[in-house]
Amino acid sequence: MTAEFGVLGTVEARIDGRSADLGHARQRCVLGVLLVEAGRPVTVDQLIDRVWGAHVPQRAAGALYSYLSRLRRAVAAAPGVEIRRDPGGYLLTVDPQAVDLHRFRDLMTSARAAESDRVAADLITEALGLWRAEPFAGLDTPWLGAMRRTLLAERFAAELDRNDVLLRLGRHGELLPALSAAVAEHPLDERLAGQAMLALYRCGRQADADEQYRRIRRSLADELGSDPGVALRALHEQILVASPSLDVAVAGGPPATATLVPAQLPADVRAFTGRTGELAALDRLLVAPGGDEPPLTVVLLSGTAGVGKSALAIRWGHRVRDSFPDGQLYVNLRGYDAEQPVAVADALAGFLTALGVRGPEIPPGTDERAGRYRSELTGRRMLVLLDNASSVEQVRPLLPGTGSCLVLVTSRDSLPGMVAVHGAERVNLDLLPLPDALALLRKLIGVRVDAEPAAAEALAAACARLPLALRIAAELAAERADVPLAELVAELGDYRGRLDLLDAGGDPRAEVRAVFSWSYQNLPAAAARVFRLLGLHPGESADVGAVAALTGTAPGEARRLLGVLTRASLVQAGRGGRYGMHDLLRAYAAELAVGQEPEVERRAALDRLFDHCLAAAGDPDSARDWIEAERSNLAAICVYGAAHGWYRHTVELADSLFHHLDAGGPVAEAVTVTAAAVSAASATGDRAAQARSLSQLGRLHRRQGRLHEAAATYRRALDLYAQLSSPAASALVVRNLGSVYWRLGDYREAASHYRQAWELYTDAGDKAGQADALVRLGLVDGRLGDQVRAAERFGSALELYAGLGDRFSEAYVLSLLARLPQHPAGLDRAAAELERSLGAVRRAGDRTAEAYALTDLAAVQARQGRLGEAAAQLRRALVLHQRIGDRASEAEALNDLGQVLCAAGEAAEARVRHGQALELAEEIGDRYETARAHDGLAAASRAAGDLAGARPHVEQARRIYADLRVHQ
Template structure:
């Protein structure tokens, strides 16, 4: 028995999850668990469950909850016998649990051991014990019992975790392991945002790790919260931490405390009851002595055990690869859903610590980054189910010390010839090993009829997968002699052979599948067929319920019955997957059955849940998502932001696969709607690779079905994604396609948006005349159609172009009109963007106080929304204005802006804020620091093609070189700045003044 309350309330009997049929049962179990073994009286339980207004039947209802809990948690307890787990104690109940059976008690036990270790001075052991204790937590205590969220015991237990987090952070800092402390300290601060001691601790840790910008951001965020919520200024401890950062008094970082490399551990679970393959394992062992990159290509027919062998061996040798193990199922033999090399590289890069927004869009660039990250590491990489050398080649490391294992049905001769792979061809299991596996799985019945066991091994073609399925079939029919089962299987095999005139070599395994499938009750058989239509890598009960057209509990039961028959596999907590050969077989059955309505139901469910989740995360944008009709089936719980985010993260792979599937299976509308719905989640979460892939599939579907309006919208989105990555040439190309599509279908709104975005791109590239022409065309169009929101955006962007050209009066006229329109339509985000530009115009005209006021107003509006990029723009503008007014706090705002831009992966903003910081250093008489900041900004600006920020960086580098008496460098940068400014038709940028346009 295991019980979990540090997160959702769950229980297991062995490996079997216990099903609770009501929230009341979970609430009672959770309250008893939080009491830590102490009795809880009935009045206390009733008060917790119903407060001041309990129903007249409260006692009876409580007794019913306890009765059902006892039945579920102690199913083997004789009737009317005393409960050992939930006994009566006085006028109440108690939960009899230990640290081995209840996660809360385990946490407390480890926490106490950590305190004892700390008491005797063993800080390293104390930190290790606290880390182990914190792993017990899966979320807020009793997370799925919302009525108890504010209960004193729940609050007290959450406080225990906060204290453990804080202590763990302190110990890690004391041990010189600052990078390892930061996640714990950040989490502690997020849980208690008004805890000044915790904020100060995090500031000191950031400073020790060299992340001064993050330290400043924490201080200013804390200062704002204290002022807004408590009306007080920071206390002495928080101020002291901030002052130390300002004076650059951060402690020295020990060598071992530098940011630790990510160490992925992605191997699947080892295969139970593994039999044989001793020779193959020995040959793999021999590869470990090679001083160079080794690629072992395991090839063999489907179901022969390639994956099982690779995973078994990988677990045997994993300790020899201290930098981690990467694993991916490339699904190379899935005709419709193989994993492209670029997608696999994106997954690996994220596993190696690359933020999603920094994953390159080009496959070759991803491969370069991947090989660079592996340089000098000793890692084990398992590439499972590859279909070709082309799918594998970009995933191969380029450094000594790494070892790659590739499994494939193909011999992959190109890997051997070009990359020196050692090929290991897997044959069928030797007859003796096949018998040994059957004996291990079935037991004594094999010895009772050895002849039937021999024949069963041959009927299964000595393929491990087929042997396991047949063994489970035998176990499910204990009264049927093995001889009878073998005879029935022989008939099935002959039937399949007659259907397959070509002599399919997989007839044996298909016969086993077919026979096992025919033993299923019809509901389970139907569920198996329908799973063949599921496009994603795994399935959870809610999606299965939509696919099967059942309730969630029933769907879970069907999945469990299929798992028991070895026709699906457990794939993480509450998730299930199919072996690729079984998937192919299920797909074949589904096509023969002709029932494709399940796919439509599942796509409907995914779409509605995705829209609901996005509305939960961004309620102000409800109208944007056009919520579809709710399917008549239960939906996953996505009503609170944390649950919505978790569902999107968990289902991202399935949603991406759903779009690819829908795009080529007559579900174009679903492909488009899902893609458009998820745009903000994908770009905001840094999942740029997935965003581009999904939009490409959806655009192709729209094009095939002649939905030109959808095509225009998707092309616009693709351009926006490229633009935010600083890939302006690609953005301009897609916007040209979008304009053409919009004109072909007469979609004036889409044309306006594309023209406005093209003006935005041209502005970044310094093509001001072209940008203004596109924007004026867009302005005329939206005025003709009466599109006031679009008119407000275009006016704001035109104002920015005129500001860049030094036409301040024209800029101010357009910007003030844009502000009026935004306010009239309650477009507060649009208003904020325009106020930022208006602030820069005011600064350019010498009205610095007005400029600062505009930026502060914009900052307030941005912080009421989720527009983090806009917040960074306002901070950059406010910082420049404050510095020009002599307020040193402006420098902190510039650092905060740079931090946000980098976290978002907004390269244009990073160049802009970097130049602002360089100008601030120059104004403060720090030419060396100014040169460093401008050099970094110039590198980013060149990378993305931002000509204005390039000129600004060259201007700053000119001033820095002059201050450092480097005449040659000053002349070089001065000439470069003048050349760019002449090219783009703009005056020299005024120091500490900047701005941006806003995409539509």
């Protein structure tokens, strides 16, 4: 009987492979504490503190004893496992290797002391494989939370160690996608950034490696006010000069001489490109396992049609054939071919002939032939390549009976039986990375790739970076040498046309449609229908719920059928239970849907999908995580719906998305969604929806700094609201139009619109609107030098907000009052209220409001003389504005940061920040921020002793301020 315990995920216990009943959450907390401290006593007080934290019930000790008694019974059957009372407290006796946490730590200790990188890589991979989810998933006490953070840090350190090892092994290509995702999650980690830079450089992407360095340098400056460390700077310098020290070390002597043995491998593929990571993974499989573990005999190379499985297998076979001195056998089983697949008996006959068995000696039956085949291979060191297998049954009789041979199988199917029954090691083959795709095109069509780099990238994307499709497209380009690549890309732009064009002279093995059809024709009918309907989905991926809605099936059935498609490599399973297809497969699936599904069925499928999305997004607060995960798909659905008649769905879905994206999502994506809503509402003549969408679109244009476009959009919305006699809605648009004029520096127009908004809000009895309009008018007064009038308006607004209980807006107005010369006493109150507001918006996940609150808090802290804190807040605000795409606010925050830095004596960085603000403000047409940037550059220049450099900026600032009639 065996026992296994886990905390690296849910707290669990498995005895003889069966889960033990550990009871409710609090009881599992007790076991979690004991497992962390396995072999060490834990006092009663420690247990109570770690299980209940600050909320200890009156009878905690009694409850604890009850939990421990139940846990004893739960693990009583496990050999060598005991929970007992010691003088020092309660102690769990258990083999540390039976607890995933302690096994993880032991494996990492061994890995860091390993004599070779290959051994270290295996040990770290095994250690990380123990993690199922976040530690103590579903449990939450202060102690567990702290321990969770500690363990996640250990895991991150292990991942970084593995990255270093894999980089030393030359597996940079394999590692790069994971590194890119990790860098996005940990943008300030210098060790991780260095690993990504090295991987990019070794993948031939020196410019991208340089940009990665610049990106972390900017992030460190913005977030921490520091520069990269010595090690990262040194690596960057080596990358810039292409230092040979960055190359992967190559070991090994001359190959052994091959003997006269079967050599059936096809010719190596011309212009083979990339796949360094996969080749390294295959190389690693040649290393003999230690201990009593039998040698690996089967490797499964799986991936979608046209991804280059056969080419890679053949390339690797030639690369390692000297490791197989007794020869190489090869057969194309044609498991997905339009012709009849190769019969197993025929494949065995071919192998026996190659092994020297004379025709009369070859047995007649399949089983007898398989037996003779195994006998002939006994004691031989051979490579057997079984290409294009469609099933385990097609492969099993061709497996040797000796560990001295290695079988490499390629298949579009994941063939789980090969792994489960025969212990095969699977290597999954994905699409070519873009640099490798371009390198392949360069080999095939030469200098045209470098002459038209953008078109070459577009061509690679149009071919979904499939080697097969790239080769076919290259043949097209070669035949039409006088046609620019850009024109060829344009012809390939339409999916259906793309499938027609990528037709290599009628060869069924090279024509993409035929290649895909070979996989499709082997599907069960239900799975084939799911594949067809997936081609209708406008987005790039779908979760199980969306697929269930699209196909009209239950989620469980949808998941099962997606599994069938995944095993056939017709869809790819991604993170978070999502499934997608590359472009060519999607085009093929859509073509099948049009050809085989009646229009009414296609329409009904998309109706169900749109209804599903509307229902899921109906409550933006509760659906926040779902919307965030589905953002790009929902945007695509909105655009598709507006273009193809799902107008109501588009308008309602876009409205939900706007509120989510406006709270911190990318502005550019929000523009796409909202513009689709405007189009859909126009198509139905729904003037109210059109006006609302135009108002939202104007706000987005304003945040992007497209001020004149924002003004025009707002005017269109106002015209519609006038027709609808909607003064309340008109008031908001008028107020927002005033803010456009404010940004443009036309304060007379800004004030006029703010006054008009105040009147409309007053007529409507909207006190919050009145307060907001008063604030805007006060800002205009302050900018024009009338501080007394500004204070009066702010005071009136503050009274209105107080009456409404709007503490967030109160905090903002308090900060405005505290910044006026006559109100310094309000600084402490304003800072306290802003800090409270900041916590609230962070809890709500509103990144836009968080950025504004940080900026306001920084202004108050600067007036308090807390310059370091103010600079830190502004750096955080800048990061948020940049992520969101709020360029107007970004320019303002840059100037604010420059002023704070200059006041703190950091003139050099202040000049940099004001320079960035100047460039951005001039680009978007914000004249006031342009003047502030010149003013700041002048101040920073004077602080640095550069009086001559300050003079032109002083003159520019004065000219703009005078033109704006602003008193500084």
